[in-house]
Amino acid sequence: MPGVTTSARSRPTMDEVARLAGVSLKTASRVFNGEPHVTERTAAKVHAAADELGFRPNVIARELRRGARSTSVGLLIADVANPFYARVARGVERRLRREGLQLVTASTDEDADLERQLTVEMLERRVCGLLLTTCLTDHAHLEAERRHGVPVAFLDRPPHGITADTVALDNAGGAALATRHLLAQGHRRIGLVGDLSRLPTHRERVAGFEAAMHEAGIADWQRYMRADSHDSESAGRAAADLLALPEPPTALFTTNNRITVGTLRALRDTAQKPALVGFDDFELADLLGVTVVSHSPEQMGESGAARLLDHLHGTPGAPRDERLPVRLVPRGSGERPPPP
Template sequence: MTSRPTMNDVAREAGVALKTVSRYVNGETNINSVMAERIAEAIAHLGYRRNLSAASLRPGWTSRTIGLVISDLANPHWATLARGVERAATDRGYLLVTGSSEEDGARHDALVDRMLDQRLDGLVVVPPRIPGRAWDSLVPPVPPVVFVDRVVDVPGARCITADDRGGAGEAVAALAAGGARRIAFVGDSLGIPAMAERLAGYRAALQAAGLAEDPALVHDGAHSAEQAERIVGTLLTSALASADAVFAANNRSSLGALQAFRAAGRRLPLIGFDDFEAAILLDPPVSVVGQDVGAMGAAAVTILLDTLEGAADVPSRVVVPTTLHLRGSER
């Protein structure tokens, strides 16, 4: 057979009615055992596969597939999130389709449109740094969406974030307790809600420690490790904007700071936000604010699928606690 086998082909091969084949492939169990065995043998012989995309067009049917749009699969932070989402989806019997926006709004919108065209049952989305169109501008029907890591300003939106403000505040307070007085903030664009929250935590901790904020020490242009390296290199050499400690507001900024320390042949006390695998292997090990990104991904799937299934009391906002891991680099 050169074309894809259909249920009609299975029915002819098994010598049963089409309706019986339809009931069998959709999991109904009250089918004569002899007929069921003949259908199973016909399916195996013909290589028949159920067309879930076509099935999802019918009322009450689903594709059993959800979509994930993240920022960058090459970043271990997002890869960990994707793993958490995939494991939770698989446990609930769903397939995951993943795409990377690369922090670009237009690319993000194109990915979302493609997933909607595929009639996926729902989406888990990390909003991009460069905004695309407004979510509430999408023409209904739109499947359930859960936003992760970054809050969006959409009525009724379901969001899961880390305690960005509290975690950053803990880190800066630890640096101040160690004697630092000029603590630099090195992070990504403040257009990212999580980054704005981390800056707010930084500022609150400075104020609590009785330290004045110096605008020359606040940098929100570290979109990559290379940019963070240049920023920290300047902090190490500038007479006007010198720092005596660094709070790196994401893992890319931590890596850039470490590269700058190596190039300069000296280091400053450092605490980063987001853990990374090599952090414990360095000398000294890098102190970090850890967040359970995998758990955030799993929680997003739970909220998404509970919403799809009509569960009561599904939360609209979940804030996952962070943990400060002091390993030595803060001194």
């Protein structure tokens, strides 16, 4: 059927499919919507024309016009390049796929303004639910969306200003576990290299570290704390600063995977390496002999998705703050004794 062309820069339209098939636009629409009163021969002509042009119907737009729920769930995470968040997203996606739902993911880069913008964009895309790893300190703006039927759940960090389902780690317990392990090796001067001070995960892990140090009768622990390291480079500088002190720490606790990696780089050429325990397991940590506080990011993602699905199925229950367990994995770095 000559005479029908499509732009190389745009998707073909249903109108072009109808013209190529020699049918009306209404007939082509009936074919793609699966409506009755269309002969098999006509439907075959329409599908053949669609294949030739590369036309694909906009399923989401069609379902929304019918009043159906969107099949997409939005996930906002701090950094999709961080293996921790990549594993969280994998857990979310795995759970949603079983329900026929798709995941749309975006990174906030710990930028509050960007998080607000991305939240609006997700909602404008009519996602049927929203999962957040947030850096905001107020989430009251999401209350109206929830009243209009869009469920919201939080991962890794709790909300502020609203009550909502949260799935996070036992941050304080994990930090205390790591600190007590170092204390048990005989260390008293234990340094902490931490994340951004404004993040609740950082504050909870510092609280667990502080509790364990106070239990051991160590009151001046803060002189060995360096916070606001959010990447491996700044963590390396913070660790180097601690080791350059006149009385350096004999052990270090690093509060996330990237901080641990940066600290390892700082220790690379150090003759007398301090003991080290890191929060979060990471690739090659077993080969490098790094003692870690381990957990399952995939479980966090699956649990958060399950809570969202409860809302979508109409069985939400009361909002829960679920804390996932952590465990210490000794591999050698955390078992070094202090120097004599």
